[in-house]
Amino acid sequence: xxxxxxxxxxxxxxxxxxxxxxxxxxxxxxxxxxxxxxxxxxxxxxxxxxxxxxxxxxxxxxxxxxxxxxxxxxxxxxxxxxxxxxxxxxxxxxxxxxxxxxxxxxxxxxxxxxxxxxxxxxxxxxxxxxxxxxxxxxxxxxxxxxxxxxxxxxxxxxxxxxxxxxxxxxxxxxxxxxxxxxxxxxxxxxxxxxxxxxxxxxxxxxxxxxxxxxxxxxxxxxxxxxxxxxxxxxxxxxxxxxxxxxxxxxxxxxxxxxxxxxxxxxxxxxxxxxxxxxxxxxxxxxxxxxxxxxxxxxxxxxxxxxxxx
Numbered sequence: 238x239x240x241x242x243x244x245x246x247x248x249x250x251x252x253x254x255x256x257x258x259x260x261x262x263x264x265x266x267x268x269x270x271x272x273x274x275x276x277x278x279x280x281x282x283x284x285x286x287x288x289x290x291x292x293x294x295x296x297x298x299x300x301x302x303x304x305x306x307x308x309x310x311x312x313x314x315x316x317x318x319x320x321x322x323x324x325x326x327x328x329x330x331x332x333x334x335x336x337x338x339x340x341x342x343x344x345x346x347x348x349x350x351x352x353x354x355x356x357x358x359x360x361x362x363x364x365x366x367x368x369x370x371x372x373x374x375x376x377x378x379x380x381x382x383x384x385x386x387x388x389x390x391x392x393x394x395x396x397x398x399x400x401x402x403x404x405x406x407x408x409x410x411x412x413x414x415x416x417x418x419x420x421x422x423x424x425x426x427x428x429x430x431x432x433x434x435x436x437x438x439x440x441x442x443x444x445x446x447x448x449x450x451x452x453x454x455x456x457x458x459x460x461x462x463x464x465x466x467x468x469x470x471x472x473x474x475x476x477x478x479x480x481x482x483x484x485x486x487x488x489x490x491x492x493x494x495x496x497x498x499x500x501x502x503x504x505x506x507x508x509x510x511x512x513x514x515x516x517x518x519x520x521x522x523x524x525x526x527x528x529x530x531x532x533x534x535x536x537x538x539x540x541x542x543x544x545x546x
Contacts, residue, residue: 467532474522
């Protein structure tokens with residue numbers, strides 16, 4: 238088995254009295270698409286900034302591309318492309334000028350600049366917007382420009398901090414299509430996200446909560462850790478329905494999703510007729526009641542509740 242390209246052991250980072258990352262053990266293989274998933278404040282951004290050589294380690298150890306983060310943080314930077322949460326391009330420069338600026342910053346050979354910028358513009362779908370100022374781009378286009386600038390020096394590792402936050406669903410899908418192509422080409426990608434649906438696009442997922450890594454496995458294996466099956470209900474009175482469902486045998490959890498309720502039960506086939514009967518008895522009505530696949534979001538919420546209990 239090849240050596241991990243990213244490795245941390247009991248890695249921790251404190252900010253005054255707050256431990257933002259707590260004893261983190263990560264092992265990411267070359268060419269992996271690794272999703273670091275969790276809510277705001279979980280420690281994802283701090284983790285990525287440590288791996289990018291931008292923050293010191295309080296305790297533990299870490300290495301990226303064979304370089305020790307405590308001893309050689311500057312040696313890591315040419316190996317990685319780091320994309321922060323906030324748009325960090327120069328708004329007054331055009332799309333093409335931003336790419337040229339970052340090519341200069343990363344010492345891309347002059348003879349290769351034209352070919353690389355042209356290829357990245359096409360890859361990111363920005364060829365028609367080369368002359369447009371960066372601050373006149375849509376949010377989704379800004380994200381793709383930031384990624385193109387991150388790729389200009391052909392890094393072997395990408396560290397992407399919530400790259401799709403704040404963009405529309407179409408732009409999210411386009412961005413993940415680009416990431417999938419990079420992954421297929423052998424680039425190692427560590428991407429943090431608060432969106433659980435994006436976790437299913439990754440080959441490996443690390444679930445972070447309160448600075449700790451609570452699970453690390455392929456998405457299907459994380460979902461398989463949750464006992465039971467899911468039923469989705471769209472009740473007319475969701476509060477009364479929720480109160481009733483929590484009293485029924487075989488119901489493990491009831492989670493709210495907008496106007497619908499996701500009910501984790503022992504066996505969906507067994508519990509569906511009993512739930513229908515209970516609703517009729519209590520004069521509760523609904524628009525829909527059906528078995529549903531267990532999603533990463535339900536798995537994550539269930540795992541967090543287990544920790545808090």
